[in-house]
Each structure stands twice: as structure tokens, then as C-alpha cells.
Amino acid sequence: MDGEQEARWLAAQGIVVGADLVPAALRQLEFLAAVDRRRWLYEGPLLERAIHRYKTYWLPLLAKHSQAAAVDGPLVVPLDCEWIWHCHRLNPVQYIKDCKRLYGRLLDNSNVESSFRTDSKHHAEKVWAEQYPKEPFELEYTSPSDNSVYANAGDAEEIAYDLVSAVKRQSSFFYQVDTPTMHDPRFLEEALTRYKGFLYLIKTNQENKMKLFRVPTYDVDVMWHTHQLHPATYGHDMLKLLGRVLEHDDTDDDRSEGKKLDVGFSGTTEQFENAFGVRYWKAGAMYRGNLPSPVTSSPQMFSSEADDDFGVGKAELQLAILETTVIELFLQIVDFKNLPPAIPRENVHIWFTKNQSDMFISDGGRLDISTKTGKSIGASIQCEPTGELILTVLVDRASSSKKPKKIGKVSISLQEFTWPDSKLSFERWLELKPHDGHASSPPVSLRVAASSTVSVKAQQVLSMIRTEPFSLKTFLSPSSIKDPKMSCWTRFVYDCKTELIRLQIRDQKAKNGMAVARELVGVTKSSKKPFKLAEFVDNKWSLSNSNLCIPNDMKPSKDGSILELKCDNKMIKLYHGRKLEFQRKCCNNHAEEDASAVTAVKFSAEHPYGKAVALLDTKSELIMVDEDWFLLTWIVMSFLFQDINVEHGAKLIGGAMVEKGAISKPDTTMASVDTLAAPAQCGTCGTACGSNMAIASDKVLTTVNSKAVATSGGSGGNGQTESAGCGSGCGGGCGGGCGGAMVVETTKAGGGHAKSGGCGGGCGGGCGAMAVESSKDDVHAKSGGPGGCSSGCGGSCGGGCGYMAMESSKVGHAKSGGCGAGCGGGCGAMLNASS
Incomplete structure (x- = not known):
């Protein structure tokens, strides 16, 4: 930032906020998690009951307590009443x-404590019982058909605000902020500085008599919400800053291009970056996409969160699990300086790679420079926080047949984002190391802005590969004749070709020599002999040292699950298709493919509505596991599913892939995988849907993997990254966010014509990703969704962000700028990275 920008930033940091927002934000996130475990408070009769209790019981009790303390110490608010109070504030x-209309004064939150943060509710419950003897202190869950929730309703004070609608708008907010990064104090400390910058813009616009709609990113919005939850402090601070109480209108949630939220966010991005010289987009602060569809509306109730598991005994100790961490990195090349006069600025671009192998980044990708295009252009990528990110500066030559000329390169240590004192972001000038060894004077420099989420444990992703045994006897004999001494192994292999385990079903004769028993055995590199994992008894598979059984004829239950596994304080249910965290973000056109997938969903006291912990993708023969305790169990189950028939005799999973040139006999050696099948490009959305680990997870916005660059686009037109922001619940200065991915395939010299895989008519509920398909002379961008994405993606494409990007070396042609008007919930954008 220059001198003026630095002065503005210092002035913004001088804005007084009377509450300690960082610890208060952490408490707010804990509270929202507690409410999300009680989703009956989002809609239905229990919500109506909670609103009634809030108006009839809590507000009058709070009014009395604010005049004369009703208890020694803080007054504890029932959780249901606090949720309605939260939305009201x-x-x-x-x-x-x-x-003021009802009680003549503002009712503040001072000397009030949440019920989920204290074990000492005795005094509050006693006072409540004295005041309301027929009304319980806590509102417990009842089935929707239970009408007793309306007992003793009584008369309530009238409140002008529509609390039902307010709750509906806020019910999705927790999903957007429920990430490890948002719970990191370093991230929240920086969020506070950005919130003050946001307030400074509003103050500046008011002083200049400019009525502009300013839109926060989600980190800023968490701070804004937290500030508002202290009504007296917020009112005092806003009156001092603005002379009025700043409104927070969350009624507008239309993310369509050109609408209020989209335009507001674009304007906020531009003003924030011009005013302070720092980037507004930030990793971990952007829109995550639509809330995944739930698997149930009825919670599973558990008495405690005891750590039961579904393990298979000591066999887990045999696994050499690869521990990999991952970050989401937002990278932007802001500017460059000291470029030799002979080099045209418009011909310069950046190519980024890593100097170490990475399961997410393969070939890297291209970045344009913001000052060259006049727009904010960046890439949101997923990578391991190891080694260095290499930025190579290239100049396109006049002849498209020639490779771009290298000027030099700089490197960024990714470990910098994992340091305990890291702020998870930086923006600085970096000097290029010249490609030819001869440095110019002064040296060419890049201004690089980068931000990162906190590192988290990556999913375990394994391919299933069956080795077909070979012997001369089976080769010369008819295929119907099998060598009883030969059998195949199914290997579970990481993408880096490291084998974790191999499994095999064997027939074992009983001691009497008559009966034949089947058992499943496993072998690892560390085990010297096969060990038993399961056995087939009474027409079902029983896992060793476990009470888990898999029947031989699984059929869907009433709730749609095909199998249910129970322990005292935990339950696993299996569902057809991709569910919850594994639900696709790209589009809604994969029903046939998704039907061949199976999701394991864990239910517990912490996750009464379910958390997806594992996926079996039968098309790509991949398994994905989020929690290591379930890894071996899921490997065993995925293997056994090959022999299990479901309704109508169709197999739940087809046979595993056959590896050619397999070992000639079962052994305990570790064979490497020559080549794993590359994930097939999705014909609908243009991305490698389903077989790519990062795409299967919704924990990141976009990814770079296997020659594909997922790059953040922006709202409307040639490559602006100007829309991200927060979703519903952030209006009045919020919303407008884009979290959809765009994928760019590396292209050869020639023209470009980008394809949107995004939203066509009726393609609701997702993020319309786009892929560029390369050809020698032309790269075409078409829409993959039904009805297409032409001319702004009209149609009813609800909920996501349709990004479109295009990368070519010479001629570019893009027919759609992403999702336009009618593409609800998105900020349809096009990133044109061509020269």
C-alpha cells in the first residue's frame, strides 16, 4: 500500500469497537453449532413454540433482570429462546x-449467559420455575406430530419483526462459517481488522453522501454479527462512528449477476482494494456454495458422545496410513514493475507449479496479472503445505507456434502458512530470479497477494485394483475351468502408487472336513502373513472382533438407507448416491452416475442429523474416507459389497478393475501400480467429477489437479474476481458470494472457445463449473447443463455460482459469461485468461 492507503488503513484500525469481538465470535460459532444440532428450531411447530417462549417468557424475564438482578451471577437463557433472540438482534x-415500544428501553445481553456454556443453571431454572411454573426451562425435541408443544401457550407480546423469516434466513449461515479456519484466532484477529476497514468504507461513503451497498466477506460478516449481538455496545459504537445505528438487512439473497448483491460485492471489492491497497478476496472467507441436502429431518438421539468405534480389532495396527494435510490457497498477481521496455505488458502472464510432488497440484496453471487486465484475477487452489510454489513469468511470442519466453521466476514457501504465528495471508513485492542469469537493473518484481486456510487433514483416497492371477493351466484351459489353487487379490492403492492393503476371500475347510467356510483376509507390507478381517456366517458377513454384520441381501429401509450399523453412542447408515459433504457442487446432471455411489453417514450426539464420513465411487473404483478410525472398516465393506445383491438382483457395486500383468500368485509383497486410470471428464459440467478427491469434497472452493486449473472468476465479463462474499443472512451489507469452481485445461497454441458446464434451464442447486477443452486450433466453451448457459445463463439455475474461464494463447472466444440473470444464487462470471 502507498502512503495514502496506509494512512486510511491506520485510520480504519482506529475505529473503536466496545466489545472484545474475537472471543465473542468464537462463542457465537459454538452457539450456532449447538443450535444446528437442534434443527427443529429452524422450522415447524417447535420453532413457533420457541418464538412464543421468547416473546412471552424470556423478554419479560430479561426486562426484570435488567432492572433488578433476578439471580446471583449471570442470568442463563434457554437455548431455544437465545436462538430467537440471536436472530432478532x-x-x-x-x-x-x-x-423500546414494549419495555421503554433497550434490553442488552450484559450479565446474561448461554445455557450451552454453563453447567450451573440451577438458579436460573429456579427463577424460571417461580415465574412460569407450567413452562419447562428447556424446550426438548418432540416429533412433529406431537401437539403438546402448544400446551399453556398463553398470550405473547406483539413484535413487529417477522421472526420466522429471520430464522429461515439465518439457518444456513452456520454452514458457511463452520470451518476450521473460521475457528482459528489468528484468522479472526485479521477478520477484525478487515471489519474495521469495512466500517471505514461505510463511514467514508456517508461523509461523501454516496449511497452505496457494501457487501462483506464471511469473515467480516462473522465480526459484524458478533458486534450486533451486543446491542448496547453496537448502538453506542455506531452512533459515535456514523451518527446512526447501522442497519443489517438480510432479506436480499439473490446472487444473480447484475443484481443488488452481485453489484454491491463487486463495488465493495474495488473500493476496498483501492482504498487500502490490500486484497478483499480471502481464503476461508468466501461463499461455500449451497447447503447440502439433508439425509433426514429427524435427529438421532444419543445419551452421550462416548467414543465407540466400528473397528475390526488389532488389524488397524497393520496399516501404514499416509498422513497428508491440505490447505486452500488464494493466489493473486497484483502488479509487476521494472519490465524491460521491449517486452509488451499485455503479453506477460504467470505459470505456477510446485517444486515437490503434490497429490493435488500436477501441472500447475496460468495466472494473469490484475493491472494488465484492469480486473482482480486470482486462483483458488488446493495443495499440500509443503515445499515451494514456483511462479514463472512468461512472455507470449508473436508466433503462436513458439513457446512463451521465460523471463524469470520467484518462489513462495508454503510452510510459511503453517507457522504458529502466521497471519495466513501476505501481500508483498518479490524480485524475480532471472532465467538467463543476467539480472536487469532494477530487477523485475511481482506484487503477490496470497491467503490460506489453516491446514487440515486430507481425505484418505484409495483406488481398488484387482490383480488377476496367472498360471499356464488357466491360460490353456477353458475359461470355465478355474485353478482352485489360484485366486485374486484386490489392492487398495493411493494415488502416489503406494499400496495400503490387499484383500482376498478364501474358502477354508472346517475341522470335520465336511463344511467349507468363507473368510476375508488381508495382507499389508508390514504383516508377515494374512490376517482375518471377516467371515461369512448365517448368510451374512461378520467383521472380526466387532459386532458389525453385513447381510447378503441389503434392501433400502423407510428412510432410504440400505444398511444400518449401531453402537451404543454412534450409528453408521449407508445411502445410495453422494450425500452431505460428498454432494456434488458442479451441477445437478449426474443423477445416473451418482446412483452408483454409496455414502456412509455417521450419526452421533455431535452430528444428530448425520455427517458423511466415507464414499464408495463404483464408477472410478475409488473410496474416500474422512475419518481414519473408519478407514479399514470401509475398505472391508467396500470390498464385500462386490458380492452383495440388492433389490431386483442388481449388484450394489460392480467388479473391481483388473490390473494387467498381475502377480502370478498371492503373496505378501507390495507391487506398485503402473498407471491409475485418470478421472473421466464430465460431459455435463466439464470437470473430473467423482473420481477426483478434491472435487468430491466440499471443504474447498476450487482445486488444481491433473492438468486442470480451478480458477476463481468474477462477476460479469473479462476476468474479474469481484464476487465472493457471504450468503443469505448477510444482506444489508452482505451476500453476493461466488464459490463455484471453474476448471481450465492446459491448452496448446491456438484459439480458445470456453465451455460452461454450469447452469442451464432448470439446472438448480449447484455451482456451474466450466472446463476448457483444448484442441490445436480452437478451444470451445459450451454449456454442459440442460438448456445451456448462453448469453448469461438464463433459466432457473438456482443456488451456486456459474464460473466460466478461458485460457488460450492467441484467440479466445467465449459465448457465455457464466450464469447471468435467472441463474439464482450465483455470480456468473467469466475469467478470460487469453492474451
Whole structure:
């Protein structure tokens, strides 16, 4: 930032916020998690009951307590009442009006404590019982058909604010902020500085009599929400700063291109970056896409969170599990300087790679420079926080047949983002190391902005490969004749070709020599002999040292699950298709493919509505596991599913892939995989859907993998990254966010014509990703969804972000700028990375 920008930033940091927002934000996130475990408070009769209790019981009790303390110490608020109070306070102007009309004064949160943060509710429950003897302190879950929730309703005070609608808008907010990064104090400390910068823009616009709609990113919005939850402090701070209470109108959630949220976010990005010289986009602060569809509306109730597991005994000790961490990195090349006069600025671009092998980044990808295009252009990538990111500066030559000329390169240590004192972001000038060894004077430099999420444990992703035994006898004999001494192994292999385990079903004769028993055995590199994992008894497979059984004829139950595994305080249910965290973000056109997948969903006290912990993708023969305790169990189950028939006699999973040139006999040696099948490009959305680990996970916005660059686009037109922001619940200065991925395939010299895989007519509920298909002379961009994405992606493409990107070396042609008007929930954008 220059001198003026630095002065503005210092002025913004001087804005006084009367509450300690960082610890308060962490408490807010804990509270929202507690509410999300009670989703009956989002809609239905229990929500109506909670609103009634809030108006009839809690507000009057709070009013009395604010005048004369009703208890020694803080007053504890019932969780259901606190949830309604939370939503009411997030419209601060209306909350003040309602309080003053009903009680003549503002009811603050001072000396009030949440019920989920204290074990000492005795005094509060006693006071509650004295005041409301027929009303329980806590509102417990009842089935939707139970009408007793309306007992003793009584009369409630009238509140002008529509609390049902307020709850509906806020119910999806937790999903957007429920990430490890958002819970990191370093991230929240920086969020506070960005929130002050956001307030400074509003103050500046007001002083200049400019009525502009400013839109926060999610980190800023968490701070804004937290500030509003302290009504007296928020009102005092806003009156001092603005002379009025700043409104937070969350009623507008239309993310369509050109609409209020989209335009507001684009304007906020531009003003923030011009005012302070720092980037507004930030890893971990952007829109995550639509809330995944739930697998159930009824919670599974557990008495405690005891750590039961579904293991298979000591066999887990035999596994040499690869521990990999992953970060999401947002990278932007802001500017460059000291370029030799003979080199045209418009011909310069950047290629990024890693100097170490990475399971996410293969060939790297291209970045344009923001000052060259006049727009904010960046890439959101997923990578391991190891080694260095290499940025090579290239110049396109006049002849498209010639390779770009290398000027030099710089490197960024990715470990920098994992240091304990890292701020998870930086923006600085970096000097190029010249390619030919001769440095110019002064040296060419790049201004690089980078931000990162905290590192998290990556999914375990393994391919299933069956080795076909070979012997001269079976080769010369008819195929119907099998060598009883020969059998195949199914190997579970990482993408780096490291084998974790191999499994085989064997027939074992009983001691009496008559009966034949089947058992499943496994072999690892560290085990010297096969060990038993399961056996077939009474027409079902029983896992060793476990009470888990897999029947031979699984059929869907009433709730749609095909298998249910129970322990005292945990349950695993299996569902056809991709569910919850594994639900596709790209589009809704994969029903046939997704039907061949199976998702394992864990239910526990922490996750009463389920958390997806594993996926079996039968098309790509991949398994994905989020929690290591379930890894071996899922490997065993995935293997056994090959022999299990479901309804109508169709197999739940087809046979595993056959590896050619397999070993000639079963042994305990570790054979490497020559080549794993590359994930097939999705014909609908243009991405490698389903077989790529990063795409299968919704924990990141976009990825770079296997010659594909997932790059963040922007709202409307030639390559701007100007829309991200927060979703519903952030209006009045929020919303507008884009979290959809765009994928760019590396192209050869020639023209380009990008394809949107995004939203066509009726292609609702997802993020329309785009892939560029390369050809020698032309690269075409078409829409993959039904109805297409032409001329702004009209149609009812609800909920996501349709990004479109294009990368070529000479001529570029893009028919769609992503999802336009009618593409609800998106910020349809096109990133044109061509020269």
C-alpha cells in the first residue's frame, strides 16, 4: 500500500469497537453449532413454540433482570429462546424499536449467559420455575406430530419483526462459517481488522453522501454479527462512528449477476482494494456454495458422545496410513514493475507449479496479472503445505507456434502458512530470479497477494485394483475351468502408487472336513502373513472382533438407507448416491452416475442429523474416507459389497478393475501400480467429477489437479474476481458470494472457445463449473447443463455460482459469461485468461 492507503488503513484500525469481538465470535460459532444440532428450531411447530417462549417468557424475564438482578451471577437463557433472540438482534434497528415500544428501553445481553456454556443453571431454572411454573426451562425435541408443544401457550407480546423469516434466513449461515479456519484466532484477529476497514468504507461513503451497498466477506460478516449481538455496545459504537445505528438487512439473497448483491460485492471489492491497497478476496472467507441436502429431518438421539468405534480389532495396527494435510490457497498477481521496455505488458502472464510432488497440484496453471487486465484475477487452489510454489513469468511470442519466453521466476514457501504465528495471508513485492542469469537493473518484481486456510487433514483416497492371477493351466484351459489353487487379490492403492492393503476371500475347510467356510483376509507390507478381517456366517458377513454384520441381501429401509450399523453412542447408515459433504457442487446432471455411489453417514450426539464420513465411487473404483478410525472398516465393506445383491438382483457395486500383468500368485509383497486410470471428464459440467478427491469434497472452493486449473472468476465479463462474499443472512451489507469452481485445461497454441458446464434451464442447486477443452486450433466453451448457459445463463439455475474461464494463447472466444440473470444464487462470471 502507498502512503495514502496506509494512512486510511491506520485510520480504519482506529475505529473503536466496545466489545472484545474475537472471543465473542468464537462463542457465537459454538452457539450456532449447538443450535444446528437442534434443527427443529429452524422450522415447524417447535420453532413457533420457541418464538412464543421468547416473546412471552424470556423478554419479560430479561426486562426484570435488567432492572433488578433476578439471580446471583449471570442470568442463563434457554437455548431455544437465545436462538430467537440471536436472530432478532441481527436486525439492530428493528430490535431497538421493539424493545423500546414494549419495555421503554433497550434490553442488552450484559450479565446474561448461554445455557450451552454453563453447567450451573440451577438458579436460573429456579427463577424460571417461580415465574412460569407450567413452562419447562428447556424446550426438548418432540416429533412433529406431537401437539403438546402448544400446551399453556398463553398470550405473547406483539413484535413487529417477522421472526420466522429471520430464522429461515439465518439457518444456513452456520454452514458457511463452520470451518476450521473460521475457528482459528489468528484468522479472526485479521477478520477484525478487515471489519474495521469495512466500517471505514461505510463511514467514508456517508461523509461523501454516496449511497452505496457494501457487501462483506464471511469473515467480516462473522465480526459484524458478533458486534450486533451486543446491542448496547453496537448502538453506542455506531452512533459515535456514523451518527446512526447501522442497519443489517438480510432479506436480499439473490446472487444473480447484475443484481443488488452481485453489484454491491463487486463495488465493495474495488473500493476496498483501492482504498487500502490490500486484497478483499480471502481464503476461508468466501461463499461455500449451497447447503447440502439433508439425509433426514429427524435427529438421532444419543445419551452421550462416548467414543465407540466400528473397528475390526488389532488389524488397524497393520496399516501404514499416509498422513497428508491440505490447505486452500488464494493466489493473486497484483502488479509487476521494472519490465524491460521491449517486452509488451499485455503479453506477460504467470505459470505456477510446485517444486515437490503434490497429490493435488500436477501441472500447475496460468495466472494473469490484475493491472494488465484492469480486473482482480486470482486462483483458488488446493495443495499440500509443503515445499515451494514456483511462479514463472512468461512472455507470449508473436508466433503462436513458439513457446512463451521465460523471463524469470520467484518462489513462495508454503510452510510459511503453517507457522504458529502466521497471519495466513501476505501481500508483498518479490524480485524475480532471472532465467538467463543476467539480472536487469532494477530487477523485475511481482506484487503477490496470497491467503490460506489453516491446514487440515486430507481425505484418505484409495483406488481398488484387482490383480488377476496367472498360471499356464488357466491360460490353456477353458475359461470355465478355474485353478482352485489360484485366486485374486484386490489392492487398495493411493494415488502416489503406494499400496495400503490387499484383500482376498478364501474358502477354508472346517475341522470335520465336511463344511467349507468363507473368510476375508488381508495382507499389508508390514504383516508377515494374512490376517482375518471377516467371515461369512448365517448368510451374512461378520467383521472380526466387532459386532458389525453385513447381510447378503441389503434392501433400502423407510428412510432410504440400505444398511444400518449401531453402537451404543454412534450409528453408521449407508445411502445410495453422494450425500452431505460428498454432494456434488458442479451441477445437478449426474443423477445416473451418482446412483452408483454409496455414502456412509455417521450419526452421533455431535452430528444428530448425520455427517458423511466415507464414499464408495463404483464408477472410478475409488473410496474416500474422512475419518481414519473408519478407514479399514470401509475398505472391508467396500470390498464385500462386490458380492452383495440388492433389490431386483442388481449388484450394489460392480467388479473391481483388473490390473494387467498381475502377480502370478498371492503373496505378501507390495507391487506398485503402473498407471491409475485418470478421472473421466464430465460431459455435463466439464470437470473430473467423482473420481477426483478434491472435487468430491466440499471443504474447498476450487482445486488444481491433473492438468486442470480451478480458477476463481468474477462477476460479469473479462476476468474479474469481484464476487465472493457471504450468503443469505448477510444482506444489508452482505451476500453476493461466488464459490463455484471453474476448471481450465492446459491448452496448446491456438484459439480458445470456453465451455460452461454450469447452469442451464432448470439446472438448480449447484455451482456451474466450466472446463476448457483444448484442441490445436480452437478451444470451445459450451454449456454442459440442460438448456445451456448462453448469453448469461438464463433459466432457473438456482443456488451456486456459474464460473466460466478461458485460457488460450492467441484467440479466445467465449459465448457465455457464466450464469447471468435467472441463474439464482450465483455470480456468473467469466475469467478470460487469453492474451
